[in-house]
Amino acid sequence: MDRSDWQEKGEGHRQRLRDKFLAQGIEAFTDAEIVELLLTFGTPRSDCKEAARAALAQFKTLPAVLDAAPAELQQIKGIGSKNIFALRFIQGVARRYLRQRIVGKHYVRSSREVADYLIHAMRGLQHEVLTVLFLDAAHAIIDSAVVAEGTVTTNTVYPRELVKAALARNASALILAHNHPSGALSPSRQDEELTRTLHLVCSFMHIRLLDHLIIGSGDQVYSFADQGIMAKIRDDCRPILERTG
Template identity: 85%
Template sequence: MDKDEWQQKGAGHRQRLRDKFLAQGIEAFTDSEIIELLLTFGTPRSDCKDAARGALAKFKTLPAVLDASPGELQQIKGVGPKNIFALRFIQGVARRYLQQRIVGKHYVHSSRQVADYLIHAMRGLPHEVLRVVFLDAAHAVIDSDVVAEGTVTVNTVYPRELIKAALARNASALVIAHNHPSGALAPSRQDEELTRSLHLICSFMHINLLDHLIIGDGDQVYSFADQGLMARIRDECRRILERKD
């Protein structure tokens, strides 16, 4: 097969993938086919099948491929700067889509969508970050933002900055979330101390801390509220405030 024939065969294969998506949707694709098609956005005339298989073999899952750093992706044979740009761009688009989709929606009714966004935004990060979801008086989502990076503890999170960010958005309630790069979901003693401290500080400002979420591996999320820890912390903080009165 000469070069022209090879290019025509590759172009036909890529067109069949596009037609397959238009006709059947993403559900008809394997993870390898999804990665292959994304890679072709960077190099539309190249055969990306082997590179897609190599990426999936190395990182095991589609989310792990999209979360991989440029340096890690460059280790895959056949993956170059243009392919990496395509992967990083689509990952960024997905993140913005998930973030904007939750704005204005009632948190309680859309908690799964909020969790989906937080998982996508925080899973696979090499270091801990503390992200805050800001809510209005009706518990509709206003915005979300990272307020701390590094080891997330009472000593590394600055409550003043968190309250400042909440007041700037006229937020009446918050949901905080941080990731465990180790993948573990169980909260540490430091996680509980941080939640207690932030709940107490927010109470002084008449801001309600609704939940603390821990993002682990995959699609798993630990909720302080669902596990009863939030209610316990709320009771402890109320007793502290009553003693001050």
């Protein structure tokens, strides 16, 4: 088979994948087919089937392939900078889509969508990131923003800047979320101390801290509110707020 025949066969295969998606949707695709098609966006004249299979063999899951560092991806034969750009770009599009989809929605009724966004945005990160969701008085989501990166503790998160960001958005309530790169879900003592500090600071400014979410590995999310920790923090802090209020 000469090169022109190979390219014609490859283009026919890619067109069949595109037609399959248009006719049946993403659920008809295997993870290998998804990665293959994404890789072809970067190198449309190359056969990316083996590279896609190798990526999944190396990283095990589709999310892990999308979350992989460029240096790790480049170790796989057939994956270069253009392929990596395609993977990172589609991940960025998905992240923006999920983020914009939750804005304006009531948090309680859309908590699953919020979790989907946070999981996608924070899963696989090699360092801790603290994200804040800003809500209005009816608990509709106004915006979200990363407010700290690195080790998330009371020494690295600045309550003044957090309150400033909330006031700038006219937020009445907040939800914190940070990831555990280790994948563990259980909150640390530092996580609880940070939550307590921010609850106090926000309360002084008449801003309510509704929850603190920890993003672990996979699709796991730990909620301080669901586990009763937020209620305990509020009870513990009530005497302090009453004395100073």
